Amino acid sequence: xxxxxxxxxxxxxxxxxxxxxxxxxxxxxxxxxxxxxxxxxxxxxxxxxxxxxxxxxxxxxxxxxxxxxxxxxxxxxxxxxxxxxxxxxxxxx
Amino acid sequence: xxxxxxxxxxxxxxxxxxxxxxxxxxxxxxxxxxxxxxxxxxxxxxxxxxxxxxxxxxxxxxxxxxxxxxxxxxxxxxxxxxxxxxxxxxxxxxxxxxxxxxxxxxxxxxxxxxxxxxxxxxxxxxxxxxxxxxxxxxxxxxxxxxxxxxxxxxxxxxxxxxxxxxxxxxxxxxxxxxxxxxxxxxxxxxxxxxxxxxxxxxxxxxxxxxxxxxxxxxxxxxxxxxxxxxxxxxxxxxxxxxxxxxxxxxxxxxxxxxxxxxxxxxxxxxxxxxxxxxxxxxxxxxxxxxxxxxxxxxxxxxxxxxxxxxxxxxxxxxxxxxxxxxxxxxxxxxxxxxxxxxxxxxxxxxxxxxxxxxxxxxxxxxxxxxxxxxxxxxxxxxxxxxxxxxxxxxxxxxxxxxxxxxxxxxxxxxxxxxxxxxxxxxxxxxxxxxxxxxxxxxxxxxxxxxxxxxxxxxxxxxxxxxxxxxxxxxxxxxxxxxxxxxxxxxxxxxxxxxxxxxxxxxxxxxxxxxxxxxxxxxxxxxxxxxxxxxxxxxxxxxxxxxxxxxxxxxxxxxx
Numbered sequence: 053x054x055x056x057x058x059x060x061x062x063x064x065x066x067x068x069x070x071x072x073x074x075x076x077x078x079x080x081x082x083x084x085x086x087x088x089x090x091x092x093x094x095x096x097x098x099x100x101x102x103x104x105x106x107x108x109x110x111x112x113x114x115x116x117x118x119x120x121x122x123x124x125x126x127x128x129x130x131x132x133x134x135x136x137x138x139x140x141x142x143x144x145x
Numbered sequence: 146x147x148x149x150x151x152x153x154x155x156x157x158x159x160x161x162x163x164x165x166x167x168x169x170x171x172x173x174x175x176x177x178x179x180x181x182x183x184x185x186x187x188x189x190x191x192x193x194x195x196x197x198x199x200x201x202x203x204x205x206x207x208x209x210x211x212x213x214x215x216x217x218x219x220x221x222x223x224x225x226x227x228x229x230x231x232x233x234x235x236x237x238x239x240x241x242x243x244x245x246x247x248x249x250x251x252x253x254x255x256x257x258x259x260x261x262x263x264x265x266x267x268x269x270x271x272x273x274x275x276x277x278x279x280x281x282x283x284x285x286x287x288x289x290x291x292x293x294x295x296x297x298x299x300x301x302x303x304x305x306x307x308x309x310x311x312x313x314x315x316x317x318x319x320x321x322x323x324x325x326x327x328x329x330x331x332x333x334x335x336x337x338x339x340x341x342x343x344x345x346x347x348x349x350x351x352x353x354x355x356x357x358x359x360x361x362x363x364x365x366x367x368x369x370x371x372x373x374x375x376x377x378x379x380x381x382x383x384x385x386x387x388x389x390x391x392x393x394x395x396x397x398x399x400x401x402x403x404x405x406x407x408x409x410x411x412x413x414x415x416x417x418x419x420x421x422x423x424x425x426x427x428x429x430x431x432x433x434x435x436x437x438x439x440x441x442x443x444x445x446x447x448x449x450x451x452x453x454x455x456x457x458x459x460x461x462x463x464x465x466x467x468x469x470x471x472x473x474x475x476x477x478x479x480x481x482x483x484x485x486x487x488x489x490x491x492x493x494x495x496x497x498x499x500x501x502x503x504x505x506x507x508x509x510x511x512x513x514x515x516x517x518x519x520x521x522x523x524x525x526x527x528x529x530x531x532x533x534x535x536x537x538x539x540x541x542x543x544x545x546x547x548x549x550x551x552x553x554x555x556x557x558x559x560x561x562x563x564x565x566x567x568x569x570x571x572x573x574x575x576x577x578x579x580x581x582x583x584x585x586x587x588x589x590x591x592x593x594x595x596x597x598x599x600x601x602x603x604x605x606x607x608x609x610x611x612x613x614x615x616x617x618x619x620x621x622x623x624x625x626x627x628x629x630x631x632x633x634x635x636x637x638x639x640x641x642x643x644x645x646x647x648x649x650x651x652x653x654x655x656x657x658x659x660x661x662x663x664x665x666x667x668x669x670x671x672x673x674x675x676x677x678x679x680x681x682x683x684x685x686x687x688x689x690x691x692x693x694x695x696x697x698x699x700x701x702x703x704x
Contacts, residue, residue, distance in 0.1 A: 100230045
């Protein structure tokens with residue numbers, strides 16, 4: 053299954069928002085989540101280098117995909133994260 | 146580095162003092178990037194893979210631990226992102242492929258990083274900059290495998306003097322001022338990132354100190370951040386003396402209050418350089434007379450579009466309010482060159498330092514300045530603050546006059562310009578005549594442009610020294626023009642924070658000095674020790690000297 057999401061963070065998927073997203077994707081294990089631009093090659097969402105290489109800016113649409121047990125919950129969580137402006141969130145203590 | 150280091154005793158090394166004060170203690174060196182040994186044939190591929198993975202895990206764990214020690218904010222985010230990249234499955238996959246192709250663990254790690262580095266570099270832009278981070282991570286993983294010291298700031302567990310070839314931003318920001326008593330680097334210049342950071346933390350620092358890497362770990366040294374002298378192989382008593390004196394000095398300076406003035410009562414306003422409302426809190430703490438340089442760049446960093454009027458007004462108002470009625474000199478956006486901003490688009494000019502930066506951006510995008518001035522006007526009105534505005538990178542009197550008119554057109558009464566380009570210093574009289582109310586000399590850029598020497602070029606550090614007689618002459622021309630026009634001449638570069646240079650600048654006609662909070666007390670104390678006439682004598686002595694070293698010596702001798 054997959055979700056199309058528009059990235060809300062001001063800096064896109066770079067810097068802190070990218071780190072927060074990748075950690076969340078790592079935490080989804082054993083569910084393997086991929087991220088891609090629409091029609092593009094799916095990349096491992098738990099790989100910081102892969103996520104950075106997409107060069108995602110604010111307002112870019114990306115596709116998240118996963119299969120198997122827990123896939124739906126993981127996708128919901130990650131999609132919600134991308135739809136939040138993580139640059140506007142205060143840094144955690 | 147370890148094998149060629151020798152214990153030097155009774156030797157004095159010399160560099161450029163960039164952060165004042167003296168301190169002593171044992172030397173501990175930051176590890177150099179490790180070199181790969183000759184390849185070893187692999188007999189147990191699984192074990193080799195395991196070692197390589199352990200190295201990546203160790204690097205990630207070390208950085209994660211370091212991130213936790215950073216206060217929340219930009220610095221922690223950087224270290225945290227590095228930890229995440231070290232743990233990237235693409236690197237682990239690359240290592241597996243390389244081991245399968247017959248490489249030993251260190252070479253496999255090297256190959257995996259090289260592959261990812263190439264990928265990022267091929268994507269260009271911001272991602273190409275991340276490639277340097279991969280180089281740093283590779284060095285750490287290889288060092289772990291070879292059993293040599295991790296590149297990065299050492300942690301001997303006792304207060305020490307940190308010695309390095311040069312320091313990367315990731316190292317300098319992780320420094321603990323309670324553990325690191327002084328910094329000495331073999332490379333780096335007086336306006337380098339290291340120098341600026343050391344000054345801000347209040348740690349004595351000497352840069353461009355050749356030979357310091359040959360001092361073995363544990364050797365006791367005494368570092369003089371004023372003169373640039375490093376005494377190697379001193380005894381415990383010498384270190385204890387210096388530390389006791391440093392403590393007395395710190396206690397005395399902590400008590401320092403009141404306006405800046407010479408011994409005979411000639412006022413020299415002491416201001417702070419700040420970049421945010423948080424920095425502005427220091428104005429009252431160190432009893433500075435206001436803000437001499439409020440950098441507005443922070444609002445524009447990591448932005449793909451310019452911040453709105455309201456957003457800017459709120460940020461400016463927060464700073465104005467934090468200054469509690471003391472004057473604030475705001476510098477309009479100083480982007481370009483070493484401070485590229487995404488929303489301005491990529492700078493593809495071959496020589497950005499000489500390109501469209503500072504006020505020159507106004508030629509292409511005038512709305513940026515208008516929005517800034519509009520926001521400043523509203524913030525000034527809502528807080529009742531004494532706001533003065535200045536433009537960076539002004540070259541001609543015509544630019545200065547046009548800027549002053551723009552500022553007044555928006556309803557702000559006081560307009561000035563920065564003097565960073567030699568042309569502006571040479572034409573200071575005309576710049577005042579064009580209608581500006583004050584000038585502020587940015588000595589870092591003025592050095593760079595006067596000496597045609599890149600601020601980042603460590604091997605040119607001697608040229609960038611603020612004591613260069615040519616630079617002091619340009620400062621003197623501004624001072625003369627200011628005196629003739631009856632208008633203020635400030636200095637807001639690193640030079641303003643040098644207690645030995647402060648009286649010289651005043652003697653050259655400078656009327657205010659703007660610096661980081663930690664430097665105010667020492668500069669106040671230095672000025673209080675001399676009369677205005679003595680300042681003029683010191684200025685003449687510095688101008689007459691043939692070199693920065695001679696100038697320092699002449700001023701010390703005359704004091």
